[in-house]
Structure formats: C-alpha cells, structure tokens
Amino acid sequence: MYGRSSSARSSLTRCLRVADFMANKPMPEDTLPVSAASDDDRAHLRGRSRQEAQHRVSVEGQALQRRSLDLGFLHNSTITLNMLPNEIFVSIIRHAVSGEDTMAWITRTMGVCRHWRETIIRTPLLWTDIRLSGNMQFSALCLTRSSGATINWYVSEAHVRPPPLDWYSATGSLLALHHTRIKHMRIYLEATITPLVQLYWQLSTIALPVLVSMDLTAVAGLSTQWIPSYLPSLRRLSLHRLSVDVTHLPLSQLTSLDLNNVDLPSRSLASLLDVLKACTSLQRFVYEDTDDMPINELPVAADNRVSLPHIRHFCITATSAHTSSLLVHILLAKQTRVVLYPNDFHPPQDENHIPVLNTFLPRDSAYWPAMKDLTHIMVWWYARDGLTIYADHETTEFWELRPWRSLDYVNLGTDTDELSPVPALVIEHLQIDWPYPSCTAEPLRAVVEELGDFFPVSAKTFVLRGYAEEIPTETWTEP
Template sequence: MHRPCDYRALAHPAAFLAPVLERQSLSDEAYAQSHLSRTRGWFHAPAGMATPPSDPPRADDSTVNIRRSVVLRSRQTATDEQQSKSVWNASVPVNRLPPEILLEIFQVLQAITEDVHDVWMVPSSYVFWPRLSHVCRAWRDVICNSAQLWRDIHVKGDLQWVELCLSRSREAPLHIFFHSGATLPDACDILSNHRHRIKTVVVFDTAPDTVSCLTQFFQPSMPMLEEFSLDAFNTFSDATCFSDSDIFPLLPALHTLRLGYAHIDWTSNAARKLRVLHLRDWTPPDDHLLSLHEFLSALQEFQALEDLNMDFAFPFETYNADGVRDVTGPIVTLPNIRSLYFLCPSHEEPSSPDIYHLLAHLRVPVSAKLHVYSQTQDHVTSSGEGGYLDTIPQDTDCLPILKSATTAQLWKQGFDCHCGEGQLGVDLEPMGDETQRWAYTPERAVDDFCTLFAKSPLVELAVRDMRYTEESWAQLFRTFPSLSVLKVKNESPGSDDDVEDGLLAALTPTAPDQATDSDPDSDDPVPLPNMRTMQYKGEWHEDTLSDLVHCLRARAARGVKLRKLTLRMFGRDPEDADGDARHESLLHELDELVEEPMVYADIPRPQMYL
C-alpha cells in the first residue's frame, strides 16, 4: 500500500515550480495575463495563432467590417480557450502530469546526472530509481514500467541490484559500469545471459584478473557492444594489450575504445574500424615500441578515426637501436578526424620534440579540433627552447588553421585559436624547479605566435593575465590589423597599471595634425582601424581610466570611434568621495566617446587575491 502523495515532498523541476509559486501570488486575471505570451500547455491550440487586438472594431453596416468582426471574435474565443488551458496546465501538480511527460523529465534527469563526457571520472552521483519510486504511486508506475530508465547499470557491491535492473530493463540495450574489481567476476556471471544486448562497458576499477575475466565475459561474442572503456591501473601489467588474438574479434560492433594503463596492437585489422580511440598513462616496454615510420604507417589505416586522444601514451620511439634519431615517415591523412588531443611527456630535445615530428606528418582538416599539451625539461629552461615554433610545425599544409583562424586567446605559455568548428590549442609547461624562470619570455611567445598565424584573418583577440610591453602589443596589432574585438583580462595578483599603459599606448594614434589617416602612404596609421568592441577586466586604477579617455579621444579624432566598451574592475575604494567624483567624471567622458552606452561594473576581488 503506497502512502498518499505528499506534494511538499515532490522535487518539482524549476519549469513547474515557478508557475506554481507565481500562481499563489497573483490573481486569476493577472496570472492569466502574465502567461498569455509565454506559457504553452500540453493541450494547447496549434502554435502560431495570432493574438487579436484587445479592442476589436465594432461591426457596422459594412459587409467587410462585419466579416472581420466575426473572424476577430472567433479568434478571441480560441485564444481565451488556449489561455485557460495553459493556465490550468501550469498549475497541475507533478504527480498528475501525463506519464509521457513524467518519463521525459526522468530521462532528462538521468542524462544530467550521468554525464560521461569525461569517462575516466567516476560519477559522483546517479539516479537511484527505487528511492524516487516511493514518492507516489504515479511516479512508481512510470519508473517501474519504463525499461529505458533501467538500462544504465552501475555494478558495485550489491549484485541483487544488478538482477533488478536486468529484470526491469526487459530487452532494452544495456550500459554497464563496473565500479569494483572485486565484484566484477560475479557480476559478469550474472550479466552473461544478457551479453547480446550490452552496448557499453566501462570499467572504473580493476583487479589483477580483470582483463582475463572480461575476455571470458565477451565470449563467444558481444554483437552489440559499441563502447568499451577500461582503466587497467590495478592489473600490474604494463604489457596489457588488446589485439586480433584476444578481445577485438569478439566485438564486431566496437567503434569506441578508451584504455588507461593499457594499449592496442596498432597492426590489428579489427582496430582499424575504430572511430574513437583514447589511450592514457601507459609506459610501454621496449618490445612494444614502434618506430615513428611504423606508427605512421599503421595510423594511416585508421581511416574511420574521428577522435584520437594520446595522453602520456606515445607508442613510438624516434631513436633506433644504434641511438640514431629517425623522424622520417609517410604523410598521414585521416579524412574523418574531428578531434586530436596529445599530452606529451618531456623530451630530451625540447627544440625538436616528438610531437613536432608527429604533427609534421599529419594533415589535419581545418574543421578539426587539435590540442597539444607539451612539457619542457628544467635543465634547458635557460635557453628558452620548447616554445611554440619548436612544438607546432609552421606548415599550413599540415595545419590549415594557421592561415584561417578568426579568433584567438593568449595566456602565459599557451594559446587557443578557432576557425568555425576548427581549433588549435597549445599549453606548454616547464618541468622541474618551479623557482627557476623559463627563458621563454612573453615577448618571445608573442613573436612566435605572430609568426605562426601571420596569414590568419583574426577578427577577435582575447589576452589573459599577460604583462606585454608596448612593443609586444604593437606587434600583435601590426600582424592582425583586421581585429574588430579586443578583450583583455588581468586578474593576476600584484598587477599594476603598467600592463594597461603598454596596451593603451599601442592603441593610441598620433594626433590628426601629425598624421593623415586618409593618406595611404602615412607612416603612422591608426592601430586596429577596424576595432569596434573593447572589453577590459582588471584592477581599478584612476590612471587607467584617464589613459583610456585619452586613447579613445585620439582614435575618435582619427575617425575610428569605438562602438562598444565594457569595463569590469575591482579594488576601487567606494569610501573615497573625491576619488569617486573623479571616477564618475571619467566614466561620463568615456560614455561620450563610445557610440553605444558604455557598460561599467565594480566587481569583487578574484579569489586569488583573498
């Protein structure tokens, strides 16, 4: 016998809770009026119905007006009926919703709590349907009779839970998540009779016998298995390898493979059909390493590959048995590739790391996303090697985004550029003694970035926590004169207005009487003549605002007035009456120098300052 539904115990979704609360605070007429334009019921009239005027014309002797009046009144009646139904639907308790709507809500809840975007992260929470099934009888009926809610099975210690899910999922495709290497063998025995409907297997925790148990579990075949993820950290074997001789032939539908502390046989015929391949944290024995040429030849056969992730798991060596470095190999073209991620271990030759030679042999479509995270050894930091030009080939045939990027973001030892769906991101990290300063200076990084993307038509640039000199800013503006949007964020502790001084000095043109912007031979053109939007976030300095006024006034005098200006600043003393008056005066001047109303906000100090 189920207890009566307690409406106070129902976890109303926001979409239903808000109208209920609003209904309690408004009269019937006010509530109906507030929902006229934005509420849609589940039993409403067809969408797109025109809303009639509140005062339709009165009928007269004219036939046209009479007909128009009848039509308008008919529409008014239909609209009133639609509004009435919408108001009623909005106030319906959740337990009285149609089963189809409840099921839709539950499926959305399931998708939110079981986001496996990062499959290596063990989910901190997921929906426990038995608990929700005790809310009320309506919820229980929907939950217990909806097979699709029971297809995600998290295997921990209680195997009775596994049996319950198998029973209620009926013939729905299954997604299995093993959280315990200790219970995995027994769970595999229970699941073995349902292997024909398993689509996903994710193993978060392993034991020394996990791989052998899974191999037996997959036999004689897993015809529907499409995704397999295994973290083999506790298998105590660096040689854990998946090849044609063991698991691959048992999984004919497999297209996604993610392995941690394990690897694949790159010459496997079955592996070549993979669309997603993620490998991480694997230190291969010497007898498993390929030469760069062998690896590239094998990779070329993966023509279906869409997503390749190699996280500290490079399967090749660039030195031969005689200690001679060989970086030759075939050019690899993967027509379907859309995502590439390389996390590269530190290299003894930072001026010529393995990742550079790997990328030099790839042809990455401009629509693909490529991210490179590369480490640099501490003992070479004094030379500044391992920078952007040492890591990324300056070859537009290899990386067409180098000549196509439209937006870019720069930060300390890294950048991120986009062209539509395409992306190139680079993060560099010096390894070793943190107190030793890497000789790869911000000025050198700017120079390398400009060299790499000199052919790109950048229109938007964002710079984060960088103390560039005036010359570095000027170099950026000369290299990318088509920039129309400039965003600068400076939240690093200990910042002063020197950063803004260099930026604003580089943006400020000479006075009109000293240079003629219309003269194509002018030696002093306006920096960033197309810039129309500027955003700045950083510490408040009175000099920054006054310098910005001077900069924008000089630009406006040369005919390049700013359209939008957004300032978000922290650290201003609101108790300083004199300073506050000067502040307001400067804001007023800035507002007059911008075409659209300027946006200014005092914001709290960033957490790093506290």
C-alpha cells in the first residue's frame, strides 16, 4: 500500500513539472484562438508563454470590467431621476427614509448604483440620525459622514439585556464630543440602564446650544434635574414618566409641551397650572394621566385661571373628574382645537337625568370662545367603541363630503389623525358605565339632551350615529 502511494506522488510531481515547463514555453501559433482574438491581440500574444498570456488576458479583463462599470455609471447619470439637482434628489431620499429604519434604508439604497452610493456618501444630511442602541461602529461612521451637520440623537429601542459597560462609556464620550451638534434628542431609558446612563452621560453639565426638541422617556428613577440647564434653542419638550422640577425647565420658550404620566410636585392640580402659567409661548399642549393614583385634589381658587393666548392644539387624556377640574382653570384661544379623551366615566346613580358631557365639559364659553360658534355637530355612540363627538365652526371637506352617510364608514375614532384639519372639538373613546339596565340607546339619548347646554341652537349640520332610530324625534330636534 505504501509503495503504491509513493509511486502516485512521484507521477503527480512529474506531471506538475511538465505542466510548469509547458506553461513557460511560447505558445504554438496554431493554438491561438481565431474568433475570440483580434489581430492586435494575436500580435501581443505571439511568442509569449501561457503564463504571460493568462496574465495579459487577466489584466485586460479587469480593465474591461472597470470600463464597463464606468460606462454603467455614465449611463445611470443620464437617467431623469439622476439628472435632478442634488438638492432635490437628496430631499426625495430624505422623505423616503423618514422613520425608525432610516439608516437601514439608506444602506440598502446605496446598493442601487454607484451614482446613488457616491451621492449618499457625500451628503452629510443623510447621516445625521445617530441611533445608539445598535452598532456603535456604525454610529461612529454616521458621525464622521455627517461632517459637522446638526444631528439627531436616539436611544429609542428597548434592550433585550442591559448593554455592556463599554456601551455607556462609548456613548458618553460621543455625547461629550458632539453635544454642540445635537438638534433633536429622543431617549428611552429602561429601569435597568437608567442609573449607569446618569453616571456616564453627565447630561446636566453639558450645554446643548442647538437642541430644538427633546423627547425623554424614563421607566423609573429619573428627574428633569438630569436635563441640561442651558437649552437656548429648545422649543419642543416631551416628558414621559419623569419627576418634573418646574424651576429647572426653560418653559417660557417652549411652543410644544407633552406631559405623559409625569410626577408633578404633590401630584396636584396647582402644580400643573404652574407649569402652564410659565409656558407663555405655548402653541401645542398634550397631557396624559393614566396612572391609577388619583391626582391630589387640593383646593384651587376659582379665579386661578391660566390664559394660553397662542395655543393651537390642546389635548387631555385623563379621568372625567380630572379633565373637568383642569378645564375650568384654562382660558383657551378661539383658534384652539380641543381634543379630549376622558376615561373611567361613571355617571351618577340618577335614573331621571344622567349627565355625561356636563360632568367634564364647562358650559361657560369664556374658557373657550369657539364653543358658541360650533355649528357642525356629530355624535357617535356604540357600546363597544364608546362615545365620539365631533364639532366644528368651519365647513371643511369632511362636512361637505358627508362620508358618514355610507354604512361602511367606520368609527370616527380610527380616522381622527387622517382628517385635515382636525375638527375644533373632538371627544373620543368615552366609555360610559351605565348604572342600570336599559336599551343600548340610553347613553346616546342622554348626550343628545345635553347638547343644547353647550352648542348653539342654530346648528347647520347635526348627525347622529349608533342606535339613533331608538331616540324619539322630539329628543334630537330639541338642540
């Protein structure tokens, strides 16, 4: 067996030597290809060894590939889309990639062609989304390619497990290095990472001179004292589940404020009114309080009213009682659009008259002058979806086209965000826990009986949906 293997190896060695010898000998004239080679190719290959011929063919093949790519690049540059000015092309790309997967979409788009790849790489504005929950090397690459442009700083995805310690130090170093470039910041901090982020980021000692908007969510254990005190450009602030220190926030310069289940001092109405009183430039306010702990109903003077003359959008999600106690202390502008999501509604145990709107909606139009001008009214009630009310003083496309006439038209609550403009008054998802067995139309009848307390009698449009056939005509004609 050994002798046979040794003989085979010797034969293979001889064959390789012969092949090497033949490869270095000039190729015979009759072995040159006829159809595949031009006269110039044949002249260059004549008298050369096979190795030399292979090398030359390989070099020329690579040159042809490069030339083919260059021609493809030139061809793509003549396509109508690619002939657009770079500013327009980049604007189209930016609109197409807006969303959570911006960088993933951009990296895929770079593979379309070399023209797109080079344009994207050379455009700093397409590399400004810095998502620190993912690959830190990619974040560093984005910071480099953004080339001094203002950036968006995101920690928005929940971690499956707490990140390693070097993540905190790396992100803290990037923050210290690029803090003057951060224009938008959206941070989601879980309870597991909050203590270490506070330690490594030292955000309270860093200036953010160009920061325009901040969206900060903390699952537990974070106060607004962690937010930098020098925020001269901040206009939009959104806080979720933070302890709010009113004295530490630049409230007077804000045009938009979202407070979502925040911990105000003593959880009192007075604290919330103090916040709004300090927001002298506010145009948009969204407040949500869905915590089980009731708000501290400390007495607030009846004449303690907060005027919001610039407000355009005012949205409250809270219990009916909390909504009522807040609204009676707010003076809204006539142009304000009011959106209310009252929850946990339990009407009084009175079979003769059960108020619904009167439990949370002030009758005095002084708090909102537009109330007396709402001449288009729609009331929608289904037991599963709750109560929805639209009211408007403008004859918008929604009221002109009357889409609700179709039996296929779905509950209004699913379409509010799609309406433009949003009606002046929106009350949605009001679930009514009726105190005694009755027909399904009772909540709708009770609301219809109250409409005259709030809206003018000269309504131009009045629409009822949901069990309306069970309401006597004299009831719905009264408003």
